[in-house]
Amino acid sequence: MTETLLHLTPRGLYCPPGDFFIDPWQPVSRAVITHAHSDHARPGMRAYLTTHEGQAVLRGRLGPDAAIQTLAYGEPLGLNGVELSLYPAGHMLGAAQVRVAYRGEVWVVSGDYKTETDPTCAPFEPVRCHTFVTEATFGLPIYRWRPQAEVLAAIHTWWRANQDAGRASLLFGYALGKAQRLLAGLDPAIGPIFCHGAVERFNGIYRAAGIALPPTAYTGAATREVDWSRALIIAPPSAQASAWMRRFGEVSTAFASGWMRIRGARRRRGVDRGFVLSDHADWPGLLGAIAATGAERVWVTHGYSAVLARWLTEQGLDARPITTPFEGEQGAATGEEE
Amino acid sequence: MRALAELYAALDETTRTSEKVAALARYFAAAPPADAAWALYFLSGRKPRQVIGSRRLSEWAIDAAGVPAWLFGECYDAVGDLAETVALLLADTPSAVAAGEPASLSFWIEERLLPLREADEATQRAAVLQAWSELDQPRRFLWNKLITGGFRVGVSQRLVVRALAQVSGVEDTVIAHRLMGDWAPSADWYRGLFVSQRADADVSRPYPFFLAHSLEDDPASLGTLEEWQAEWKWDGIRAQLIRRAGQSFLWSRGEELITERFPELAEAAARLPDGTVLDGEVLPFRDGVVLPFGQLQRRIGRKQLTRKILAEVPVALFAYDLLEVEGRDLRGAPLRERRARLEQILDSGDDAIRISPLVSGSTWDELAAARERSREVNAEGLMLKRRASPYRVGRVRGDWWKWKVAPYTVDAVLIYARRGSGKRASLYTDYTFGVWAGDTLVPFARAYSGLTDAEIREVDAFVRRNTVEQFGPVRTVRPELVFELAFEGLQPSTRHKAGIAVRFPRILRWRRDKPPREADTLEIVRAMLREG
Numbered sequence: 001m002t003e004t005l006l007h008l009t010p011r012g013l014y015c016p017p018g019d020f021f022i023d024p025w026q027p028v029s030r031a032v033i034t035h036a037h038s039d040h041a042r043p044g045m046r047a048y049l050t051t052h053e054g055q056a057v058l059r060g061r062l063g064p065d066a067a068i069q070t071l072a073y074g075e076p077l078g079l080n081g082v083e084l085s086l087y088p089a090g091h092m093l094g095a096a097q098v099r100v101a102y103r104g105e106v107w108v109v110s111g112d113y114k115t116e117t118d119p120t121c122a123p124f125e126p127v128r129c130h131t132f133v134t135e136a137t138f139g140l141p142i143y144r145w146r147p148q149a150e151v152l153a154a155i156h157t158w159w160r161a162n163q164d165a166g167r168a169s170l171l172f173g174y175a176l177g178k179a180q181r182l183l184a185g186l187d188p189a190i191g192p193i194f195c196h197g198a199v200e201r202f203n204g205i206y207r208a209a210g211i212a213l214p215p216t217a218y219t220g221a222a223t224r225e226v227d228w229s230r231a232l233i234i235a236p237p238s239a240q241a242s243a244w245m246r247r248f249g250e251v252s253t254a255f256a257s258g259w260m261r262i263r264g265a266r267r268r269r270g271v272d273r274g275f276v277l278s279d280h281a282d283w284p285g286l287l288g289a290i291a292a293t294g295a296e297r298v299w300v301t302h303g304y305s306a307v308l309a310r311w312l313t314e315q316g317l318d319a320r321p322i323t324t325p326f327e328g329e330q331g332a333a334t335g336e337e338e
Numbered sequence: 339m340r341a342l343a344e345l346y347a348a349l350d351e352t353t354r355t356s357e358k359v360a361a362l363a364r365y366f367a368a369a370p371p372a373d374a375a376w377a378l379y380f381l382s383g384r385k386p387r388q389v390i391g392s393r394r395l396s397e398w399a400i401d402a403a404g405v406p407a408w409l410f411g412e413c414y415d416a417v418g419d420l421a422e423t424v425a426l427l428l429a430d431t432p433s434a435v436a437a438g439e440p441a442s443l444s445f446w447i448e449e450r451l452l453p454l455r456e457a458d459e460a461t462q463r464a465a466v467l468q469a470w471s472e473l474d475q476p477r478r479f480l481w482n483k484l485i486t487g488g489f490r491v492g493v494s495q496r497l498v499v500r501a502l503a504q505v506s507g508v509e510d511t512v513i514a515h516r517l518m519g520d521w522a523p524s525a526d527w528y529r530g531l532f533v534s535q536r537a538d539a540d541v542s543r544p545y546p547f548f549l550a551h552s553l554e555d556d557p558a559s560l561g562t563l564e565e566w567q568a569e570w571k572w573d574g575i576r577a578q579l580i581r582r583a584g585q586s587f588l589w590s591r592g593e594e595l596i597t598e599r600f601p602e603l604a605e606a607a608a609r610l611p612d613g614t615v616l617d618g619e620v621l622p623f624r625d626g627v628v629l630p631f632g633q634l635q636r637r638i639g640r641k642q643l644t645r646k647i648l649a650e651v652p653v654a655l656f657a658y659d660l661l662e663v664e665g666r667d668l669r670g671a672p673l674r675e676r677r678a679r680l681e682q683i684l685d686s687g688d689d690a691i692r693i694s695p696l697v698s699g700s701t702w703d704e705l706a707a708a709r710e711r712s713r714e715v716n717a718e719g720l721m722l723k724r725r726a727s728p729y730r731v732g733r734v735r736g737d738w739w740k741w742k743v744a745p746y747t748v749d750a751v752l753i754y755a756r757r758g759s760g761k762r763a764s765l766y767t768d769y770t771f772g773v774w775a776g777d778t779l780v781p782f783a784r785a786y787s788g789l790t791d792a793e794i795r796e797v798d799a800f801v802r803r804n805t806v807e808q809f810g811p812v813r814t815v816r817p818e819l820v821f822e823l824a825f826e827g828l829q830p831s832t833r834h835k836a837g838i839a840v841r842f843p844r845i846l847r848w849r850r851d852k853p854p855r856e857a858d859t860l861e862i863v864r865a866m867l868r869e870g
Contacts, residue, residue: 141405142413142426261426262417263350273351307412314406 005100006107008322013109015100018082022098022109025325032084034111035095036061036176039326051086054094056205057176073122089113090124091279092177093206099127108293109133114278115285116148119184120211126292131299134290137280138258139304145282151275152185158254158273159190159232167250168228175199175236177279180206180213182234182256188214194222196235302326339443341369342377343476349491358493362501372444375523381498382517385487389455390462392420392486398463399424402470421482428478431471451484506532514595544578544589545615545661545669546731550721550738557741558702560722567673567725568697568705569658570717571740573631574621579603579655581610603655606690613665614683618657618694628716630842656694657684661729669729712743713826719743745824746866747846751854752819753779755801756811766801767794771823775860779817782836782863783825788845820852821845828867836860838867
């Protein structure tokens with residue numbers, strides 16, 4: 001087999017002529033980072049490359065000592081004859097697809113992406129390529145998202161109903177990305193919005209980057225007088241069933257995730273409500289994005305990768321699943337990957 | 339149909355009983371009677387014979403969604419429910435999303451669904467596909483549920499009854515009774531639920547049960563023994579048997595009408611004088627002996643009462659109180675008088691309706707000694723009742739006490755496992771437990787029940803991963819899991835390795851907190867034998 005422009009090594013997806021890795025999972029000298037979620041942005045790399053917009057969140061993850069270089073979306077960078085550029089993936093603030101061009105051959109690595117609009121980040125931009133490396137977290141045709149506005153309206157209705165019933169609204173969602181997307185869509189006129197410390201930390205970074213979020217307060221700084229029954233509280237899923245929850249008195253719990261599309265997943269999660277809102281593409285989103293690249297070859301990294309690869313193969317594409325430690329199906333149980 | 343889909347979602351979204359009842363009440367308050375009747379029909383676990391088989395439904399969904407069969411299979415594996423898989427797989431058509439006021443539930447069932455039973459496959463297919471395209475996802479899900487029949491949403495009959503009582507102002511016992519048996523859902527039938535002067539309303543109504551507290555103190559603190567009456571504390575189904583106006587009704591403590599479950603009691607009740615209400619315990623009873631509760635469970639679990647099970651586990655009502663005689667409420671009379679009248683009525687020694695015997699003793703110590711023999715008659719201990727007390731309502735302290743014997747408990751280590759049978763045939767659910775004798779674990783009890791389904795799956799996975807040795811159907815596993823076992827008695831035995839036979843061992847709970855080394859020893863178990 002001839003060596004491809006990008007190939008899978010034990011340390012990650014590697015580009016030999018450019019001598020860089022994309023989202024590597026073991027320490028390397030040069031890492032191009034699609035976005036700042038922990039399964040894609042790991043500590044210990046000698047040098048990091050990401051977007052201008054993604055720098056602050058990545059810094060928030062990695063600490064002050066990490067060497068982070070940035071590019072504007074679409075700005076080319078030459079590396080030993082390889083042209084590297086980053087395009088919006090629509091997944092979260094600063095998330096990028098990585099375009100790699102060498103001697104007329106173009107590859108695009110999607111990272112995580114969604115095709116829906118999101119007020120907290122630049123919208124997904126299809127990039128023409130020969131080979132597309134896609135994710136497949138929700139690569140089953142049962143996953144179809146409703147418009148975001150509809151989901152937010154349902155969250156507002158739930159919040160108001162909880163206020164009427166005299167109990168706090170506790171909404172779980174991934175602390176980075178999902179939480180801020182939720183916040184950006186919430187109506188602060190309904191009541192006060194509080195955030196778990198893990199969420200509040202990233203709120204500050206988002207605001208500093210110029211993303212408009214409604215006023216929020218850190219739960220830990222709340223006084224005893226706070227009437228939690230008026231409030232909506234955003235927390236990471238790991239806070240569920242913890243002692244931290246007790247302070248709010250009676251609560252209604254909800255989880256915002258694509259997994260909530262399935263009734264059984266919500267029941268296993270043990271929350272009162274499931275709001276189907278994901279930062280990953282749904283089935284039509286995946287197929288549309290893949291078609292828009294015009295790619296003949298597709299590598300499918302994580303999630304329902306075997307299913308999506310088989311489907312694409314049956315549609316006449318050269319598709320295959322590749323194994324990475326990016327979190328896909330595992331999230332069905334934990335929901336943490338979003 | 340939209341209203342029922344919303345009810346389904348509302349019930350699904352909460353575990354709070356009060357909210358479930360409120361959602362049900364909202365639905366019934368607004369639903370047209372013909373729709374409400376059908377909703378009740380499904381909510382009470384009834385279903386019409388499945389109109390279309392699951393395989394056909396899957397095939398049509400595969401066609402409609404334009405996916406290959408393997409991909410449908412992947413989706414089904416992720417969802418685990420056919421009706422839901424199909425509902426999620428199909429995209430909402432613009433007409434479904436835009437559809438205004440939908441047709442009623444009764445229309446969908448009576449005009450769209452049930453006629454398909456007589457139709458040929460092509461007509462069925464066209465009709466189902468048409469329905470899918472007309473409905474949005476929540477209603478498509480409901481429609482599929484109506485077809486496949488598995489309408490389970492985690493509300494008990496009691497909650498449904500409570501909601502109907504709330505909406506109508508009719509007493510819940512009356513509604514509960516009217517929901518029993520065979521009925522065809524129709525608007526007239528539904529309206530009939532709430533008619534106040536239906537003749538059956540008063541006839542069936544049970545009295546609220548009087549419930550006992552556990553006795554924590556020394557019984558001598560209750561005063562002189564002469565004031566008290568002692569009976570066995572049975573382990574069965576608490577029930578009230580009503581004979582009025584030539585009809586018999588047996589109510590469980592959960593106010594469920596269970597007459598049909600116990601035909602032998604219904605038959606015997608017909609020989610009671612009219613206007614009689616008995617309080618007692620339904621017990622498995624054969625050849626003059628009360629059987630363990632587990633035998634009764636075999637009967638409770640069944641939909642169909644076969645001749646075989648009726649012969650294997652006959653029941654008797656052990657009556658211990660008389661609440662009504664000659665149509666007169668006797669609850670205010672003292673127990674000693676009620677007991678005397680009860681003895682008169684049950685004088686005939688009918689096999690299926692018997693008087694629960696008194697346990698005698700001239701001192702508290704003698705009663706305590708009798709209590710220690712409870713297990714021999716499959717009782718859980720003694721009931722102490724004040725002879726001068728009326729029959730009160732609910733759990734009231736002071737006049738009735740249950741004085742139970744404690745079960746024996748031991749922490750033991752799982753050492754062998756074998757597969758279960760029936761529903762659990764694929765899982766390792768039959769366990770043997772050991773206790774320590776020095777450095778070795780001696781097999782000591784075998785138990786099946788007491789774990790949740792989730793725990794069973796977890797133990798099953800453990801067994802498969804930790805098998806040390808396999809001998810026929812039995813796997814020896816690494817001794818790592820500790821369980822608290824309860825059992826009702828110990829006897830010396832030469833046939834058992836540990837030298838002890840245990841009665842009715844069961845798993846009380848999984849002691850995840852205990853390392854195996856801290857499980858109990860054979861010495862501790864032997865000490866129990868001496869004490870017992």
